[in-house]
Amino acid sequence: xxxxxxxxxxxxxxxxxxxxxxxxxxxxxxxxxxxxxxxxxxxxxxxxxxxxxxxxxxxxxxxxxxxxxxxxxxxxxxxxxxxxxxxxxxxxxxxxxxxxxxxxxxxxxxxxxxxxxxx
Amino acid sequence: xxxxxxxxxxxxxxxxxxxxxxxxxxxxxxxxxxxxxxxxxxxxxxxxxxxxxxxxxxxxxxxxxxxxxxxxxxxxxxxxxxxxxxxxxxxxxxxxxxxxxxxxxxxxxxxxxxxxxxxxxxxxxxxxxxxxxxxxxxxxxxxxxxxxxxxxxxxxxxxxxxxxxxxxxxxxxxxxxxxxxxxxxxxxxxxxxxxxxxxxxxxxxxxxxxxxxxxxxxxxxxxxxxxxxxxxxxxxxxxxxxxxxxxxxxxxxxxxxxxxxxxxxxxxxxxxxxxxxxxxxxxxxxxxxxxxxxxxxxxxxxxxxxxxxxxxxxxxxxxxxxxxxxxxxxxxxxxxxxxxxxxxxxxxxxxxxxxxxxxxxxxxxxxxxxxxxxxxxxxxxxxxxxxxxxxxxxxxxxxxxxxxxxxxxxxxxxxxxxxxxxxxxxxxxxxxxxxxxxxxx
Numbered sequence: 363x364x365x366x367x368x369x370x371x372x373x374x375x376x377x378x379x380x381x382x383x384x385x386x387x388x389x390x391x392x393x394x395x396x397x398x399x400x401x402x403x404x405x406x407x408x409x410x411x412x413x414x415x416x417x418x419x420x421x422x423x424x425x426x427x428x429x430x431x432x433x434x435x436x437x438x439x440x441x442x443x444x445x446x447x448x449x450x451x452x453x454x455x456x457x458x459x460x461x462x463x464x465x466x467x468x469x470x471x472x473x474x475x476x477x478x479x480x481x
Numbered sequence: 482x483x484x485x486x487x488x489x490x491x492x493x494x495x496x497x498x499x500x501x502x503x504x505x506x507x508x509x510x511x512x513x514x515x516x517x518x519x520x521x522x523x524x525x526x527x528x529x530x531x532x533x534x535x536x537x538x539x540x541x542x543x544x545x546x547x548x549x550x551x552x553x554x555x556x557x558x559x560x561x562x563x564x565x566x567x568x569x570x571x572x573x574x575x576x577x578x579x580x581x582x583x584x585x586x587x588x589x590x591x592x593x594x595x596x597x598x599x600x601x602x603x604x605x606x607x608x609x610x611x612x613x614x615x616x617x618x619x620x621x622x623x624x625x626x627x628x629x630x631x632x633x634x635x636x637x638x639x640x641x642x643x644x645x646x647x648x649x650x651x652x653x654x655x656x657x658x659x660x661x662x663x664x665x666x667x668x669x670x671x672x673x674x675x676x677x678x679x680x681x682x683x684x685x686x687x688x689x690x691x692x693x694x695x696x697x698x699x700x701x702x703x704x705x706x707x708x709x710x711x712x713x714x715x716x717x718x719x720x721x722x723x724x725x726x727x728x729x730x731x732x733x734x735x736x737x738x739x740x741x742x743x744x745x746x747x748x749x750x751x752x753x754x755x756x757x758x759x760x761x762x763x764x765x766x767x768x769x770x771x772x773x774x775x776x777x778x779x780x781x782x783x784x785x786x787x788x789x790x791x792x793x794x795x796x797x798x799x800x801x802x803x804x805x806x807x808x809x810x811x812x813x814x815x816x817x818x819x820x821x822x823x824x825x826x827x828x829x830x831x832x833x834x835x836x837x838x839x840x841x842x843x844x845x846x847x848x849x850x851x852x853x854x855x856x857x858x859x860x861x862x863x864x865x866x867x868x869x870x871x872x873x874x875x876x877x878x879x880x881x882x883x884x885x886x887x888x889x890x891x892x893x894x895x896x897x898x899x900x901x902x903x904x905x906x907x908x909x910x911x912x913x914x915x916x917x918x919x920x921x922x
Contacts, residue, residue: 368917372914375913383843384751403870444912444914445912445913446719446908446912446914448515448906448908450512451515451905452901452902452905452907453844453848453902454517454847454851454903455848455900455901456517456844456848456897456902457900459844460843461842461843463646463867464843464844464847464862464867467847468486468508469809471508471511471512471515475507475508480908480909480910
């Protein structure tokens with residue numbers, strides 16, 4: 363199990379990586395979403411506020427009304443945000459569950475592809 | 482197949498995927514590969530398609546209902562070869578025997594007094610023209626469509642699409658388009674007024690998740706249009722040519738629209754062709770404007786010859802009746818599977834060989850596509866409703882094919898429930914995540 367500090371560190375790195383990627387920012391400029399995350403093993407929750415492709419906040423707890431809710435175990439979230447894990451196989455095995463539009467699921471996978479093409 | 486053949490084909494497949502990724506879209510390949518759907522179509526015949534690696538699939542997607550006569554039906558292929566010996570696209574400004582014969586045939590087949598045709602190359606183009614002629618014919622601007630409706634990706638057609646995801650990146654689109662919930666006759670009546678040129682509906686929403694409207698909905702739409710002078714446009718692009726057990730789905734309610742669009746299966750799996758079919762009254766607008774809508778390849782002579790052979794096959798081989806029979810078998814089987822696995826499947830729906838399975842959870846759409854492919858069935862979730870698996874096999878399917886599908890479905894549900902799926906993709910670089918400090922004793 364990953365601690366909240368580990369998840370927060372991974373989120374910080376993910377935010378810097380995404381926001382610093384010009385290609386991704388241009389690609390995602392039409393994407394404004396509120397994401398909620400639920401750690402199925404620890405019960406931790408956190409949010410991600412994305413506006414015009416920029417991640418503007420990743421606070422603990424659930425903030426606002428979600429467009430997408432992602433549920434997985436804490437280790438999976440850590441590995442995913444560090445770019446050490448392609449989330450699609452876990453999604454297809456039901457280990458990552460996403461409530462929301464399928465287009466947004468594709469977006470999340472496309473973000474991974476752009477920032478970590480070798481992952 | 483020898484081992485050498487298999488190795489050679491495997492290389493061809495990887496090369497095709499690599500080139501597709503490089504020159505078309507790398508993310509498309511990545512998504513398909515991860516989902517176990519990185520299939521490169523090779524042989525195709527009847528209701529079946531083979532990956533170039535030799536794996537066989539029962540095709541239950543059929544390019545969203547484009548292969549009603551099956552793939553490469555021998556009679557359609559023969560007609561295409563014969564046409565190639567003497568025809569080409571033809572001149573779009575001139576008349577041709579092939580265009581005339583197909584327009585005549587469509588007038589005979591279409592319900593009621595739909596006797597006039599304008600040809601196009603695909604469904605979007607057919608819908609574009611239907612909406613243009615509605616505005617031109619009535620002199621009114623407003624079009625009423627439905628939430629989650631799907632009519633194509635071209636200009637007018639996309640404007641009529643009831644899904645924001647497809648529309649928003651391209652706005653502003655055409656003005657004066659309104660959307661009402663599908664199946665709600667009261668909402669439709671309230672939305673249609675004296676400024677409304679046309680109401681566009683699918684008799685059964687396809688991309689919307691195989692949604693069959695309540696009985697009497699199409700008749701109510703007809704009444705609403707009659708009361709206001711708006712045209713009723715029925716999009717039969719997925720439902721037409723026998724898919725639902727009638728030539729056209731509107732026949733289930735005995736409703737005759739003013740304009741009807743058809744495409745997909747009209748091309749017999751070989752040609753890109755669509756048609757907008759309308760009444761003589763609607764055509765009045767085109768009498769002073771005979772060249773106001775042109776399409777270089779729309780209704781090409783080659784495509785018309787193929788379409789004529791396709792219609793002959795549907796009629797001669799009783800495929801409409803087969804769709805009704807096999808559809809009943811399929812729906813009975815789906816109901817049984819749904820009852821057995823009610824924790825996964827919430828509902829089955831559809832008509833004829835246009836069936837939908839609604840899962841209780843959105844992610845089961847993609848997950849079941851993966852597992853069905855592992856059991857030899859090609860099927861995708863609906864574009865506008867990912868929790869619904871769309872099952873639209875060719876109308877040439879046999880009872881054995883339907884049973885094969887049902888067996889595969891049951892096996893796929895079991896696999897999905899068990900948490901089976903693709904292995905984690907190996908990472909080719911060092912982990913970025915810092916090593917966790919050793920726990921303090």
